[in-house]
Amino acid sequence: MNSVISGAAGVGFTPAEPHFSRTQQSLLFPTMIKRIKPDERLSVLEIGPALPETINFFSQYKCRLHFAAMYTDPVLQMQTADCTEAELAEHIEQSFDFPKGTRLDLCLFWDFLNYLDDKALRAFNTAIRPYLHKGTRGHAFTVRTLNTSFSNQQYGIEQAHMFSIRPRPGKQAPTTPHTQAILVNLLSCFDIDQGMLLPDGRLEILMTASL
Amino acid sequence: MFEKNRSTKQEPERSQPQQDTFAAPASTPASSGRAAVIGPGIHVNGDISGEESLIIEGSVDGKIRLDTHQVEVGQSGRVNADITAKVIKISGEVRGDITATEKVVILRSGNVRGNIVAPRMTLEDGAIFKGSIDMDPSETVKAKSVDPVKKVAEKPVEKVTETPKVVSSGKPGENKSYSLNGG
Numbered sequence: 001m002n003s004v005i006s007g008a009a010g011v012g013f014t015p016a017e018p019h020f021s022r023t024q025q026s027l028l029f030p031t032m033i034k035r036i037k038p039d040e041r042l043s044v045l046e047i048g049p050a051l052p053e054t055i056n057f058f059s060q061y062k063c064r065l066h067f068a069a070m071y072t073d074p075v076l077q078m079q080t081a082d083c084t085e086a087e088l089a090e091h092i093e094q095s096f097d098f099p100k101g102t103r104l105d106l107c108l109f110w111d112f113l114n115y116l117d118d119k120a121l122r123a124f125n126t127a128i129r130p131y132l133h134k135g136t137r138g139h140a141f142t143v144r145t146l147n148t149s150f151s152n153q154q155y156g157i158e159q160a161h162m163f164s165i166r167p168r169p170g171k172q173a174p175t176t177p178h179t180q181a182i183l184v185n186l187l188s189c190f191d192i193d194q195g196m197l198l199p200d201g202r203l204e205i206l207m208t209a210s211l
Numbered sequence: 212m213f214e215k216n217r218s219t220k221q222e223p224e225r226s227q228p229q230q231d232t233f234a235a236p237a238s239t240p241a242s243s244g245r246a247a248v249i250g251p252g253i254h255v256n257g258d259i260s261g262e263e264s265l266i267i268e269g270s271v272d273g274k275i276r277l278d279t280h281q282v283e284v285g286q287s288g289r290v291n292a293d294i295t296a297k298v299i300k301i302s303g304e305v306r307g308d309i310t311a312t313e314k315v316v317i318l319r320s321g322n323v324r325g326n327i328v329a330p331r332m333t334l335e336d337g338a339i340f341k342g343s344i345d346m347d348p349s350e351t352v353k354a355k356s357v358d359p360v361k362k363v364a365e366k367p368v369e370k371v372t373e374t375p376k377v378v379s380s381g382k383p384g385e386n387k388s389y390s391l392n393g394g
Contacts (some may be wrong), residue, residue: 050340055332062347069341099326099343154336 001135022165023158028196028206029161032106032137036061045096045107045131047071051156053164058157066104068096070112071154076173079120089121096127103133110141110155113183113204117176121186129189129211136209138190141202143177150175180205251287265296267303284322299329323377 020037028029036042042063046054050067058065073095079087141150152172156164180203184192190207197203233356246264249255253269264281270289274298275282282296288303295310301321309315311329319337 050338050344052334053335055334055344055346059332059346064343064345066343069339097342104242115347 003116017043020191021167023165024198026204028163028194028204029157029163031058031194032139032206033160041131042105043102045104045128047107047112048154049195050168051074051154052159053156057159066098066102070095071115071153072170075120076115076164079117080174085119085123085126088120089126092124094128096131098131102131103135104128104131106132106140107132108135108155108157108206109138111141111150113140113187114142114150114175114177118182118186121178121183125187132189132209132211133208134209134211138207140182140183140205140207141198142183142195142205144179144189144201144203145181146177149201150177150202165185194196244281246281249288284321293325 009175016158025159040062042045042061043066044063045066045068047068047070049069049071055065059162064125070092073092075088075092078091113121113124132168152168158164178186180192180195184190189209189211191210193206193208195203195205213214238366246266247261247270249269251268255269255271258272258276259271260266260276261300262275262280264276264283265275267283267288268285269287270291272291274286275292275294277292278296279297281298281355282294282304284290284303286302288301288305290303290305291307292305293307294301294305296382297311297313299309299311299314300316301323302318302320304322308325309323309327309329311327312327314331314333315327315329317323317340318336318350319336321335322335323341326343326345327340330365332344332346333392334340336341346373
């Protein structure tokens with residue numbers, strides 16, 4: 001973890017927008033997006049569901065957007081069952097179903113990593129590693145302290161500095177928040193570059209692949 | 212007298228019934244606006260190709276190729292097939308890869324699992340999609356279309372590696388380089 005900036009970022013309501021109820025500002029995400037060159041062809045992993053605003057946002061770039069829809073994946077139930085780490089890793093890789101030769105440039109994890117317990121997070125690390133390269137960057141939410149809770153919500157990208165937040169349909173899966181120290185230990189294929197403490201106790205982080 | 216009036220009125224309406232009954236898309240390209248319909252009780256197992264737009268309310272297993280026309284998968288439609296068409300609208304369920312030369316629209320009730328290649332893509336709020344979307348498919352689409360002159364003139368996308376930049380380094384003086392194109 002290289003730097004933690006506190007304050008600044010916040011969550012606001014945007015009643016004018018009919019399709020989502022809230023927005024959240026981000027100071028870190030734009031720094032990741034700024035580095036994209038107009039002619040570059042990107043491969044982006046969105047770990048959550050496909051949302052209209054995210055598709056609209058990335059339509060300005062030459063890219064392949066992979067929507068993994070992992071929040072509704074059976075892995076969240078499998079981790080509590082008697083599955084081994086290897087079985088979980090195999091399932092996650094099958095669930096990604098990336099075309100052969102895929103190398104991800106950007107990974108949008110949102111708060112998904114906090115829905116995986118230690119075993120599942122190690123399995124996730126194993127499953128995603130083959131699809132990273134040295135320049136792969138990731139964005140996620142983690143926690144500063146373990147008593148921070150996560151709401152049952154899903155994220156979209158309205159603008160580089162603004163995420164849309166909607167309630168997630170269905171019951172919330174149990175969460176296992178990870179502090180940054182634990183996260184880098186379990187998700188060893190990424191290093192944390194920057195972090196920003198949010199008012200609700202979550203930590204927004206930018207990561208770079210560590211291969 | 213009544214008989215005579217009835218027969219003269221019926222004449223001009225003769226060619227309309229199919230379009231009205233099945234609400235064929237008005238903007239169906241390269242066709243007279245007609246669309247073939249696979250009804251809710253029909254199951255097709257095999258490939259479909261042709262020169263007419265298609266509305267699917269039943270189920271299809273195979274491949275669908277209507278290069279210059281529209282494919283619409285209705286709410287009751289279940290497609291387990293790769294689809295290639297000019298415009299593809301989905302309100303039902305599709306498992307397969309989708310290639311549109313103009314546009315793909317996944318409506319609110321749509322549920323799609325597969326990879327999409329299209330110059331324009333619309334996903335309505337509430338639609339379910341799992342897979343990949345190629346957001347700049349010009350090269351892929353052009354490669355498949357019949358335009359050899361343009362294809363030869365096109366330069367392949369070059370791999371660009373960004374020059375090293377300091378982002379935020381924990382160790383003073385340590386630079387990190389970022390490459391956006393995998394290698």
